[in-house]
Amino acid sequence: MSYAVLGRLLAGALLLAASLSTHAALRVFACEPEWAALVEELAADRVEVFAASSAHQDVHHIQARPSLIARVRRADLVVCNGAGLESGWLPLLLRRSGNPRVQPGKRGYFEAADYADMLEIPQRLDRAEGDVHAQGNPHIHLSPDNIERVAAALAARLNELDKDPAADYDARLKDFRHRWQTARSRWKQRSEPLRDMPVVVHHNSWVYLNQWLGLRQLATLEPKPGIPPTSRHLSALLKQLEITPAKAVIRAPYQDQRASEWLHKQTGVTIIELPYTIGGNARATDLFGLFDSTIDQLLEVQQ
Amino acid sequence: MCMRTNSAVAVLALCISTPGHCASGDELAEIRRQMEELREAYESQIKALEERLERAEALAEENRSELAREDSKASSRPAGGRGALTVNDFNPAISFVLQGSVNSYSKDPEDYALPGFQLGGEAGLAAEGFTLDETELTASANVDHLFYAETTIGLHDDEEDTEVEVEEAFVDPLALPAGLGGRFGRFYSDVGYLNRFHTHAWDFHDAPLAYRAFLGKQYRDDGMRLTWTAPTDLYLMFGGETLAGRQFPAGSSESVKGDVQTLFAKLGGDVGSSHAWQAGVSALFADVNDREGGGHGHGDDDAGSAFSGDSNLFIADFIWKWAPNGNPRQRNFKFQSEFFYRDEDGDVVFAEDADQALLDYDGEQTGWYAQAVYQFMPRWRLGVRYDWLNPDNDLSIRDLGGFSDPDEVLEESGFGDQGNPERWSAMVDWSPSEFSRLRGQYNRDESTPGKTDNQWSLQYIMSLGAHGAHEF
Numbered sequence: 001m002s003y004a005v006l007g008r009l010l011a012g013a014l015l016l017a018a019s020l021s022t023h024a025a026l027r028v029f030a031c032e033p034e035w036a037a038l039v040e041e042l043a044a045d046r047v048e049v050f051a052a053s054s055a056h057q058d059v060h061h062i063q064a065r066p067s068l069i070a071r072v073r074r075a076d077l078v079v080c081n082g083a084g085l086e087s088g089w090l091p092l093l094l095r096r097s098g099n100p101r102v103q104p105g106k107r108g109y110f111e112a113a114d115y116a117d118m119l120e121i122p123q124r125l126d127r128a129e130g131d132v133h134a135q136g137n138p139h140i141h142l143s144p145d146n147i148e149r150v151a152a153a154l155a156a157r158l159n160e161l162d163k164d165p166a167a168d169y170d171a172r173l174k175d176f177r178h179r180w181q182t183a184r185s186r187w188k189q190r191s192e193p194l195r196d197m198p199v200v201v202h203h204n205s206w207v208y209l210n211q212w213l214g215l216r217q218l219a220t221l222e223p224k225p226g227i228p229p230t231s232r233h234l235s236a237l238l239k240q241l242e243i244t245p246a247k248a249v250i251r252a253p254y255q256d257q258r259a260s261e262w263l264h265k266q267t268g269v270t271i272i273e274l275p276y277t278i279g280g281n282a283r284a285t286d287l288f289g290l291f292d293s294t295i296d297q298l299l300e301v302q303q
Numbered sequence: 304m305c306m307r308t309n310s311a312v313a314v315l316a317l318c319i320s321t322p323g324h325c326a327s328g329d330e331l332a333e334i335r336r337q338m339e340e341l342r343e344a345y346e347s348q349i350k351a352l353e354e355r356l357e358r359a360e361a362l363a364e365e366n367r368s369e370l371a372r373e374d375s376k377a378s379s380r381p382a383g384g385r386g387a388l389t390v391n392d393f394n395p396a397i398s399f400v401l402q403g404s405v406n407s408y409s410k411d412p413e414d415y416a417l418p419g420f421q422l423g424g425e426a427g428l429a430a431e432g433f434t435l436d437e438t439e440l441t442a443s444a445n446v447d448h449l450f451y452a453e454t455t456i457g458l459h460d461d462e463e464d465t466e467v468e469v470e471e472a473f474v475d476p477l478a479l480p481a482g483l484g485g486r487f488g489r490f491y492s493d494v495g496y497l498n499r500f501h502t503h504a505w506d507f508h509d510a511p512l513a514y515r516a517f518l519g520k521q522y523r524d525d526g527m528r529l530t531w532t533a534p535t536d537l538y539l540m541f542g543g544e545t546l547a548g549r550q551f552p553a554g555s556s557e558s559v560k561g562d563v564q565t566l567f568a569k570l571g572g573d574v575g576s577s578h579a580w581q582a583g584v585s586a587l588f589a590d591v592n593d594r595e596g597g598g599h600g601h602g603d604d605d606a607g608s609a610f611s612g613d614s615n616l617f618i619a620d621f622i623w624k625w626a627p628n629g630n631p632r633q634r635n636f637k638f639q640s641e642f643f644y645r646d647e648d649g650d651v652v653f654a655e656d657a658d659q660a661l662l663d664y665d666g667e668q669t670g671w672y673a674q675a676v677y678q679f680m681p682r683w684r685l686g687v688r689y690d691w692l693n694p695d696n697d698l699s700i701r702d703l704g705g706f707s708d709p710d711e712v713l714e715e716s717g718f719g720d721q722g723n724p725e726r727w728s729a730m731v732d733w734s735p736s737e738f739s740r741l742r743g744q745y746n747r748d749e750s751t752p753g754k755t756d757n758q759w760s761l762q763y764i765m766s767l768g769a770h771g772a773h774e775f
Binding site: 053054056057058061062063064065066067069070071073074084087088089091092095096097098099100103105127130131226227228254256 | 448451475477478479480481482483484530531532533534535536537538539540569570571572573576579580581624627628629630631632633681682735736737738770771772773774775
């Protein structure tokens with residue numbers, strides 16, 4: 001009797017879940033919000049995009065939660081950053097999902113870092129250097145150049161997976177590139193005063209931004225990548241900043257605030273919480289807003 | 304304009320081909336006018352063409368410079384990224400986990416027992432003093448386009464010798480369709496929650512009492528598994544295993560279909576962005592042949608019991624995790640609890656020296672534990688755990704054999720219950736990075752009711768090599 005009731009409830013739940021799913025041409029599982037936003041730029045109404053993480057989460061430290069396994073199970077395309085950023089959880093999700101379409105090497109698996117210009121490829125792989133990534137610094141999305149490269153590759157992949165002529169990903173890519181290049185010339189003009197601005201960052205996740213804008217990174221609050229700030233490292237940093245002062249200390253919304261607050265109290269250096277990715281602040285609702293907001297916030301301190 | 308130009312060309316052509324007909328002054332004026340028109344029309348057309356050419360040239364130039372830019376970028380990509388492949392690039396991912404501890408007990412760990420439960424597998428206590436708990440070597444890789452394989456070789460000390468043990472060696476098919484998953488080889492069963500985790504991923508140094516009592520610390524065996532994940536946003540997974548039944552809670556087995564069958568279902572999801580949960584129910588049905596109670600803690604080697612019969616175990620588990628905005632880096636909380644019920648029915652042979660007695664045994668046993676672990680700041684965690692067991696065994700003597708005292712036989716068999724074993728534990732651990740952890744733990748252990756054992760341990764866990772998985 002109770003088994004029958006349970007069975008009926010279960011069947012009902014399954015039906016409900018099935019009926020709630022929309023009828024998009026593709027289901028895309030994006031590991032990070034920046035790649036979810038790029039998919040949206042290129043595919044808008046054609047796909048259903050799910051972002052596995054948010055701007056308030058440290059992507060190195062996501063757990064293979066049941067909800068994520070369930071999402072990968074039904075995905076047609078997995079779009080992730082790669083370069084080891086998700087090595088703690090993505091392989092596990094893929095293996096648990098029972099979804100052969102999105103396994104590495106298949107057309108349903110896409111790593112952005114494969115198409116990016118990588119910086120900081122380590123000469124020496126040693127965990128004594130902290131959480132280093134063999135393929136280079138994985139935080140590639142804060143370079144508009146990388147975004148453009150990945151966009152082209154991603155559009156090609158979408159074309160392969162969704163052959164419906166109505167999709168026309170080429171036209172969407174062309175439109176996106178046009179808007180992106182217009183924005184880039186605007187950013188180039190506006191960000192001119194930022195060249196050589198001395199900054200301290202929390203984690204080494206801004207190297208691509210630094211290179212693009214010409215920011216001069218003096219130090220990181222973390223003693224080694226991925227190792228939380230220690231008091232010894234911070235006091236050494238304090239001495240260093242007395243000699244070469246920084247204009248700002250940059251952190252992301254997901255990073256611990258205490259170390260940067262402490263530095264602010266000691267030296268008066270301005271804290272900038274940059275959005276880092278989509279959803280990182282109210283303006284960063286898409287890729288354009290992310291870069292607009294980032295530049296404006298930096299300019300506010302520089303001027 | 305085009306039409307007019309054409310007609311003018313026609314008139315001109317006519318005049319050239321038939322000169323005799325083009326003589327009158329009016330006609331000449333008309334022709335001059337038309338030629339003038341023609342010249343204007345062509346000039347404007349040529350101008351338009353020239354402009355187009357100019358534009359096309361500019362575009363080509365732009366493309367060329369863009370290409371050059373792309374080229375310079377491609378060459379600026381540091382060579383180390385996707386450099387030359389060597390034969391080593393196909394090596395599997397390899398990791399070592401080193402675990403060791405120093406332990407102190409107020410009672411002799413050799414006498415450790417859970418009255419009412421046979422201690423099998425590795426259910427005993429870690430050695431007193433300094434000890435290497437376990438050294439694990441794990442290698443994993445995709446075998447080819449169809450299979451993934453992983454093996455864990457464990458090294459640990461047993462008395463004087465170092466034992467080498469194949470802890471796990473399994474193969475997962477990669478290409479099963481429709482949410483199906485599989486595994487074959489030797490592996491930790493997916494019953495319950497904690498069972499499938501290697502000890503270095505546990506939140507306490509030792510196993511919950513229920514795991515010692517019902518699963519011999521951890522149940523792994525040789526066999527195969529099939530799972531299916533439902534295509535729903537709510538995580539819903541069903542699975543079953545058939546296993547040889549050579550490990551506790553089974554005994555020895557030679558049957559082809561395997562003496563242990565398991566079934567399990569798990570569901571889970573998120574609540575908002577800060578909460579995640581998972582719940583599961585599992586069943587393990589074992590056909591037990593000669594299950595001997597060994598365990599590391601049994602000091603008296605001359606006496607022992609062997610159980611044969613049916614053993615059916617049911618487990619319900621629940622895990623709830625909290626992290627602000629789903630970011631566990633600074634603070635997080637984990638609650639974990641499992642409930643066990645086991646029904647065993649069969650015979651027990653109790654042997655001491657050359658004498659044997661036969662007992663009827665019917666056990667209905669329950670047990671549970673609950674634990675909470677809180678990371679209150681980066682790197683530091685605190686945890687508490689409570690364990691409780693309730694053996695309710697009916698034990699009677701069918702044949703006393705060579706023994707004279709039935710009460711002594713009942714007591715020494717280890718199946719006699721003496722109340723509820725329970726234990727409180729508290730731990731604190733410090734993890735300087737994802738790859739190292741140091742832990743201190745205290746247990747107030749009443750595995751034998753009424754006898755309190757104060758247990759202290761300091762433990763280290765060091766992971767070398769491939770990045771470990773962030774399991775939920």
